[in-house]
Amino acid sequence: MARVFITGSSDGLGLMAGRLLASQGHAVVLHARNPGRAEDTRAALSQSELAQVAGVVTGDLAGLAGMRQVAEQANAAGPFDAVIHNAGVGHRDQPRRVATEDGFSRVFAVNVLAPYLLTALMKRPRRLVYLSSGLHRDAEASLADAQWERRRWDGFGAYSDSKLLDVVLTFAVARRWLDVRCNGVEPGWVPTKMGGPTAPDDLSLAPVTQAWLAVSDDDAAAGTGGYFFHQQPQQVHPAARDVAFQDELLAYCARLSGTELPS
Numbered sequence: 437m438a439r440v441f442i443t444g445s446s447d448g449l450g451l452m453a454g455r456l457l458a459s460q461g462h463a464v465v466l467h468a469r470n471p472g473r474a475e476d477t478r479a480a481l482s483q484s485e486l487a488q489v490a491g492v493v494t495g496d497l498a499g500l501a502g503m504r505q506v507a508e509q510a511n512a513a514g515p516f517d518a519v520i521h522n523a524g525v526g527h528r529d530q531p532r533r534v535a536t537e538d539g540f541s542r543v544f545a546v547n548v549l550a551p552y553l554l555t556a557l558m559k560r561p562r563r564l565v566y567l568s569s570g571l572h573r574d575a576e577a578s579l580a581d582a583q584w585e586r587r588r589w590d591g592f593g594a595y596s597d598s599k600l601l602d603v604v605l606t607f608a609v610a611r612r613w614l615d616v617r618c619n620g621v622e623p624g625w626v627p628t629k630m631g632g633p634t635a636p637d638d639l640s641l642a643p644v645t646q647a648w649l650a651v652s653d654d655d656a657a658a659g660t661g662g663y664f665f666h667q668q669p670q671q672v673h674p675a676a677r678d679v680a681f682q683d684e685l686l687a688y689c690a691r692l693s694g695t696e697l698p699s
């Protein structure tokens with residue numbers, strides 16, 4: 437049985453993936469933005485699910501200090517066989533650019549910088565899974581205004597850009613860390629808090645692929661540098677395979693966070 441850490445698992449697909457893995461007998465460590473949300477998370481689980489929960493890490497992933505707190509607690513609760521970088525903010529709750537305490541765009545901080553910094557600071561698991569979105573294919577492949585300081589704000593565009601950068605991060609880490617199986621996922625457009633009530637895709641299928649990539653010994657799940665929807669490989673935005681763009685993203689995140697990705 438595996439030990440799996442899932443960010444943003446107080447709700448939505450992170451919580452669903454946690455329940456799924458718990459029901460399969462795996463030990464899960466969950467994550468909530470603060471102690472109140474951690475209580476909500478525990479309250480949402482059945483007794484048998486709770487028995488598989490080895491802890492709930494807390495911390496707000498919008499700020500560098502919170503990201504570091506989460507990494508520290510997660511390292512104390514580890515080591516992990518797999519980490520699922522799931523936490524994210526969507527475009528619905530970003531009608532304007534929101535700046536974090538560090539001055540970054542919140543969408544970028546939570547969706548891109550947090551998975552980067554947690555990856556860099558946490559003891560290396562056997563498997564890494566990053567949540568992206570089909571919207572990544574509509575993104576602008578550039579870091580020239582990654583913080584949306586010069587462009588007119590477009591929450592949908594900022595979200596899509598962040599999800600492309602998640603795929604770039606996935607492939608960058610897969611290329612650098614040959615001892616880790618590192619894959620990306622798009623779960624479909626489903627009716628979570630982020631997806632909204634009219635989302636058309638099947639919610640019950642949406643947490644399956646990330647859980648499968650985290651623990652399955654199927655040949656397809658045991659590779660690295662892949663990108664999946666419903667357990668099937670998918671085409672990605674061509675910029676995601678661009679090695680120079682991958683290195684540019686790692687260098688940019690290292691500069692913003694003050695932490696290099698270990699070699």
Ligand SMILES: NC(=O)c1ccc[n+]([C@@H]2O[C@H](COP(=O)([O-])OP(=O)(O)OC[C@H]3O[C@@H](n4cnc5c(N)ncnc54)[C@H](OP(=O)(O)O)[C@@H]3O)[C@@H](O)[C@H]2O)c1
Nearest residue numbers: 444446447448449469497498524569625626628629630631
């Ligand atoms: N739903 C979709 O249609 C869809 C489609 C494509 C991709 N995805 C991706 O799937 C992942 C999960 O999305 P979801 O639909 O499950 O979203 P969700 O229901 O809104 O859940 C997001 C999770 O992230 C947490 N989170 C957000 N900001 C945080 C912060 N600053 N610090 C700590 N935790 C934070 C939330 O905590 P709170 O509960 O406290 O807010 C929640 O646990 C995301 O990466 C998303 O981009 C979703």
